[in-house]
Amino acid sequence: MQGKVKSTVMEVDECVHTLTESFEPFAPEARPGDQLLDHYADRLHFDERDPTQDRRPYLDELIAKARADPLTVLAATDGSVPQSNQYQAALAAIIYKGHRELKRTRYVSGRVTAPDAELNAISCAVRLAVKQANCQHIMVFTDSMGRAHRAVDPGVHSGQAFSLSVCRALQEWFEVDDFHRITFVYVPSALRWDIHGEAHKYVTELKARVGRHKTDNSIDALRSQAAHSVLDSWNSTFQDPTYRGSEFLELQQPDGQLLQPSYLNGGPWLSTFGHSITEFARVCRCITGHTPIGAYYRCFKINEPHGCTCSAALQSCQHILFRCRDRYSVHYPRFLGDIAAFMKYNPTVFGFNRDPSGVGQSLWAGLFLLLGDLW
Template structure:
């Protein structure tokens, strides 16, 4: 019996000379895994668990099995083909950064944290990026590509992930795994860091423990449910504001929060006297469509309240109508922008300093120089493709 885990998907393989023996083994293996999940107070999603069984007899036919990308890292070898030849180096780099890197780093927090033994996974990612760099430049030696080293890239992503915990609500399920300082109003999980003894905390190495230890380096504080950030509904009649209200959406997604705001606005608008035409201005047309869709979907309760209110409002006069107007957000401010910038600049400074060490740079690096006879150093903001070397 073999168990393969792909971050959030599981596969159980069984091999024997008799297929009936495989069925017995698969049942036992599945029961063991299910009981382990129950012991750790976890939920086993049956629709994400796959069972395969093969015969070990030489005369038996076994179909080919495609297991996708490699487990743990998700890295796939980058194999240039003939249809890549029409792409420029800039387009190749964009393709690598947009498609390959997200797949290769998918689920990296499961194996990348303080104290983790991840040398093998890191070597695979370094090998993958070196192949990508050669493919992008079309050279046989690496050169500055604005490709940040793998270990610094993961460090940047991990720092951002740690800081994101500070933006969670006080009752977010993830807080139930944290220590006392981050628990807030969430109920502690049975395996929570808050319930561990000091001796146990020193032995356990995981992403949760890393977050619990490093999030305190963040000096900025956040209020996920500040009064100003709650879904708001403002009612206007002409240019005169009639009513303004705020509601707490709770633990919902951003589209559901938008749907809640639309629901609040509509229910307030239909109560206005002599109201014949309602115009809803929103920057989320997807939520606007769902607002009048009574079918089963996330936030259905908000949609049903809108439909009930509009049904009673329309029955009074057939000439009444409602219009949804799409207004794109002119100002886009993200609370993570400053934190993301700090994390990126930190690893870039580390990259620039370590690159000056010949032992780190290695002997296979292709030295490029500008017209002023100055060496080209790794940069994040400019593309160093000016000199392209080919060997035939």
């Protein structure tokens, strides 16, 4: 069957054997009631991102206080995934007390995603920090707070082994002293700030090519590869007019390239018009040509008038958008924003004349939303 069927679904069987990551679905640390957050939630702190805050002065003041405390250990972490597939992902962790550097380490992480590398870096930093003498407070500076939360989540996920190592190390460390605590601090990567900037520089200097032998990877890395494969196949198929429909309205991206389907944020069409079911239904009819107008009636032999209200012989989408004298249009609609403007100035176009808010409207909206999900 594999020899006959070619699709992204069949690629699962081809790629799953390359997975090097292992999981512990029944790890003791993951049992409800026995997890790290169940016992030590008051000792785990997350200094989250505040969009309204100027982060640099805040971080400068925070690290100045931390450096003055002889019982505080600082850890800077960062992960790096090169744009070229020829190189492996890398991670780095640097440990400080005061202004003195205690330890730094970096190593390659194989073919993994950026979040995987960040999680690995946090795991490395925590395991190094808990080994330092005279330490009651650990501060981990990271640009990925999502991975910081994931680091203390022992459930099954990509990079679970790193999370389990963090949970085990912190649990042992917390049990030693009731004053032990850890804080994860968000640092915007673009700041290249202080010790985190040093960790970023340290990790990006490490360049390791992918060798001939089997390279470590993660489940999220395989998912990412599958997603890109699906998109490539989808975009290729989308070029065929018989697939997308002969009347499909071709629109452009801001860079001039043709608008392509995507699963990100619901795709370009849904993310632009998805706030309103009614508007999205009208846009779907406009773009696909499946709309209650003369050209559609003629194509499907529906006993309705084929002409336009402006006396044109055939009421088509092209006619409505570019030539109809009864509707407002300033220029050729090349972008989704142009379609939005056209809909705004023509609130009844591509709608149902008989009952625009009734059963027909809901039926068409539901149908096209369903088709959007199938895409």
